[in-house]
Amino acid sequence: xxxxxxxxxxxxxxxxxxxxxxxxxxxxxxxxxxxxVISYDNLRDLLIAGNLDLQNDTDSYTTNxxxxxxxxxxxxxxxxxxxxxxxxxxxxxxxxxxxxSSASSLSQAAEQLTKQITNMTRRxxxxxxxxxxxxxxxxTAQAQLVSxxxxxxxxxxxxxxxxxxxSTYDATVRKQEAGAATAADxxxxxxxxxxxxxxxxxxxxxxxxxRNSLFQLLGLTDDGTISIxxxxxxxxxxxxxxxxxxxxxxxxxxxxxxQSVRHNSATSMGAIERKANSETEAVGTVQASIxxxxxxxxxxxxxxxxxxxxxxxxxxxxxxxxxxxxxxxxSEADYLQGVADYLSAYADKESASMNLVQAYxxxxxxxxxVG
Numbered sequence: 001x002x003x004x005x006x007x008x009x010x011x012x013x014x015x016x017x018x019x020x021x022x023x024x025x026x027x028x029x030x031x032x033x034x035x036x037v038i039s040y041d042n043l044r045d046l047l048i049a050g051n052l053d054l055q056n057d058t059d060s061y062t063t064n065x066x067x068x069x070x071x072x073x074x075x076x077x078x079x080x081x082x083x084x085x086x087x088x089x090x091x092x093x094x095x096x097x098x099x100x101s102s103a104s105s106l107s108q109a110a111e112q113l114t115k116q117i118t119n120m121t122r123r124x125x126x127x128x129x130x131x132x133x134x135x136x137x138x139x140t141a142q143a144q145l146v147s148x149x150x151x152x153x154x155x156x157x158x159x160x161x162x163x164x165x166x167s168t169y170d171a172t173v174r175k176q177e178a179g180a181a182t183a184a185d186x187x188x189x190x191x192x193x194x195x196x197x198x199x200x201x202x203x204x205x206x207x208x209x210x211r212n213s214l215f216q217l218l219g220l221t222d223d224g225t226i227s228i229x230x231x232x233x234x235x236x237x238x239x240x241x242x243x244x245x246x247x248x249x250x251x252x253x254x255x256x257x258x259q260s261v262r263h264n265s266a267t268s269m270g271a272i273e274r275k276a277n278s279e280t281e282a283v284g285t286v287q288a289s290i291x292x293x294x295x296x297x298x299x300x301x302x303x304x305x306x307x308x309x310x311x312x313x314x315x316x317x318x319x320x321x322x323x324x325x326x327x328x329x330x331s332e333a334d335y336l337q338g339v340a341d342y343l344s345a346y347a348d349k350e351s352a353s354m355n356l357v358q359a360y361x362x363x364x365x366x367x368x369x370v371g
Contacts, residue, residue: 051217054137072110078209095199109140112365132256132369142358142361144217149350150350231353234304242294257282264278299359303356307348
């Protein structure tokens with residue numbers, strides 16, 4: 001089925017504001033062939049249709065446990081590499097923060113899957129519901145899709161930073177030739193350009209790695225006909241309408257560990273007392289877990305609001321930049337750097353937006369009893 005990508009109204013407005021600058025994530029180029037569209041909302045359907053391990057897992061507890069463990073290892077490996085890159089770029093706070101953000105998303109999914117594995121190994125039965133099996137795979141796919149778009153947006157912003165650094169370098173070389181700059185100035189500009197190129201290469205490499213990992217998880221072949229939609233904006237109304245007390249009770253009732261304890265038979269007074277203590281412990285664990293997840297959600301709400309305000313401020317600055325550029329008041333390097341700063345603010349806003357979406361989804365998983 002052919003599907004045309006349509007940017008959201010907010011995104012269309014942003015594109016209109018910046019004229020020829022195309023924001024990352026707006027539209028993915030699609031060949032005039034039948035396309036497979038990957039979106040945050042259809043990951044579950046794609047997994048059911050394409051992931052052979054998942055199809056086997058719905059019938060096999062042993063295979064399910066092994067593949068869950070493999071997914072956790074994959075997420076942890078990607079997380080560790082993101083943390084390594086954050087440390088590598090610790091002198092560049094902005095770049096380090098982007099890698100830390102991606103590592104956090106991957107870590108959150110890995111932690112929830114680890115809880116699933118723990119619950120599975122605690123059960124008396126060797127069967128796992130098909131629904132919860134699919135939940136674990138979907139959770140992994142969501143984390144990888146979020147990280148993919150975060151890296152993709154960072155790469156798009158960094159491309160403009162490289163253009164700005166290249167323009168600065170070229171201008172410095174011309175000044176040196178005219179006797180208005182020193183060899184040290186040229187070396188400094190060259191170092192800045194090399195650093196920007198190195199960061200861009202790293203972002204691109206991580207984007208491709210996460211993209212390939214997502215395709216593999218979904219059972220898709222990269223044949224040029226796959227379109228990846230960006231992660232939707234967070235549902236702020238739904239988040240504001242959360243009834244934590246009600247959700248906390250739902251999480252308790254849906255949790256497999258609590259259910260297992262409650263279903264255990266107890267006939268003697270001693271057994272009844274042990275069962276009551278076990279239930280109290282299990283309930284307390286679930287309540288602590290969903291409370292922590294809820295606090296993380298609130299923290300991401302604050303981060304998103306701050307990033308949104310910063311982006312709105314950058315739009316004003318960008319409009320001013322456009323006017324100055326049209327009036328011939330800016331050098332090419334200054335203009336390109338201004339565009340790079342704007343795209344960086346956009347990437348930060350989108351990253352915060354996706355982290356909030358992921359935090360809310362994690363909260364919903366907790367309520368559902370996943371983890």
